[in-house]
Amino acid sequence: MPREDAAPGVSTRRAFAKYGGTVALGGLLAGCTGGDAESDPAGGDGGDNGSAGGESGGSDGSSTDAGDGSYTASISPTGEVTFESPPETVFTRLTHHADMAFALGRSDGLTAMHAPDYYDGLWNQFVARLPGVSLDWSGLYSSWQPDKEKLYELNSDVHLADPAWITRQDAWSREDIDEIAERVSPWFGNSLSDRHQEPTGEWADGYQYYGLWEQFEIVADAFRERERYEALAAVREDLLATIDERLPPEEERPTAIMVAAADIEEIYAYTLSNPGFLTSHTRPLGPRDAFEGSIESGTVVDFETILEADPDVILYLGGFEPGTDMGGRRTAFEEDPVGSEVTAVKNDRIHPQGARYQGPILNLFQLEMTAKQLYPDAFGEWPRYEEGPYPEIPADERLFDRQRVADVINGDL
Structure with missing residues (x-):
């Protein structure tokens, strides 16, 4: 049941925050560019600012003190929000925010x-390699199509989700978004930066796109966690510097494709280098697109189409999910008369991926593993993965410091 002091029709404000955002705040939210508006399959899961092929762009999400203990932070598309204290309970919809x-x-x-x-x-599967870190998301409310009354009941301190995406659903209007912001807590998230999707309706004017780590910095400031952000950003910068230093010349790089399939009879292909944070772990590594731009992200392909592209490497989304049989997926390619002719199949280079809607922690692991999957001579061999947690990489072959990341998550700065 919704809490009594925040029932629909009763105006009340969350003690910790004042919602100050409106859509289209002129220069504050300038920087919108076009993009595609494809829908995203639920099972598929980043663009980035920074070196090694990342996107750039000024962030208007800086945090400022108001002088009375409160502070403001801003993000497109909601604009500026004033917080009286850092949020503790958090509603999310997509996993980059989680x-x-x-x-x-x-x-x-x-x-x-x-x-x-x-x-x-x-x-x-990845957290298992972070010493002393635990994560338990099981049993949470599933928010792909959130119910407004449920948001009252959850009573979260902040809604780390993009209202421009929420209102794509028939059940949600701009009035609903404003009601939740006013009577429960503000919205403070951006998701259409995933592949630079085009905002619709009233959200279209002034929508700004962010790289994964650019948005993470804005969110960290909203949570008053600048030190945590800077520590993790330093780990990432070291990782990207290593990639820059060892990355082979373009003409020596393999061709690759990324696919996902719950059923091998319906294979979805995804792009590797388009703008948006969904490619934040592949774009910095610069593999050559085996489809040569002929396939849009989310296109269904068959073995014949894959053989025509003939990639050197196949990256398999969701391959780390505990219920996925990576051995069985490889066997399906190997036993098919067409699939078995693909170069990646012949050379045993079908490798698992995690998720496209990655946040900063998964991004570090996926940069490391994808570097090894694409360029074993430069970054060290990737172990053949069948099941279980992320493989235990020898300490001298790791591309980032697990202990440092674990310490930051646990607040040991």
Whole structure:
């Protein structure tokens, strides 16, 4: 049941925050560019600012003190929000936001996320390699199509989700968004930056796109966790510097494709280098697109189409999910008369991926593993993965410091 002091029709403000955002705040939210508006399959899961092929762009999400103990932070498309204290309980919809909350020490405060049991299993495959870190998202409210009354009941301190995406659903209007912001807590998230999707309706004017780590910085400031952000950003910068230093010349790089399939009879292909944070772990590594731009992200392909592209490497989304049989997926290619002729299949280079809607923690792991999957001579061999947690990489072959990341998540700075 919704809490009594925040029932629909009763005006009340969350003590910790004042919602100050409106859509289209002129110069504050300038920087919108076009993009595609494809829908995203629920099972598929980043653009980035920074070096190694990341996107750039000024962030208008800085945090400022108001002088009375409160502070403001702003993000497109909601604009400026005034916080009286850092949020502790967090509603999320997509996993890039859930991972941000996790990185900032708020994982136990999550009240909702998309497919919580699925992503709890997937994320824990990576968290297993972070000493002393735990994560439990199982049993949370599944928020792919959130119910407004449920948001009253959850009573979260902040809604780390994009209202421009929420209102794409028939059940939600701009009035509903404003009601929740006013009577429960503000919205403070951006999701259409995933592949620079085009905002619709009143959200279209002034929508700004962010790289994954650019948005993470804004969210960290909203949570008053600047030190945590800077520590993790330093780990990432070291990782990207290593990639820059060892990355082979373009003409020596393999061709690759990324696919996902719950059923091998319906294979979805995804792009590797388009703008948006969904490619934040592949774009910096610069593999050559085996489809040569002929396939849009989310296109269904068959073995014949894959053979025509003939990639050197196949990256398999969701391959780390505990219920996925990676051995069986490889066998399906190997036993098919067409699939077995693909170069990646012949050379045993079908490798698992985690999720496209990655936050900062998963991004570090996926940069490391994808570097090894694409360029074993430069970054060290990737172990053949069948099942279980992220492989235990020898200490001298790791591309980032697990202990440092674990310490930051646990608040040991």
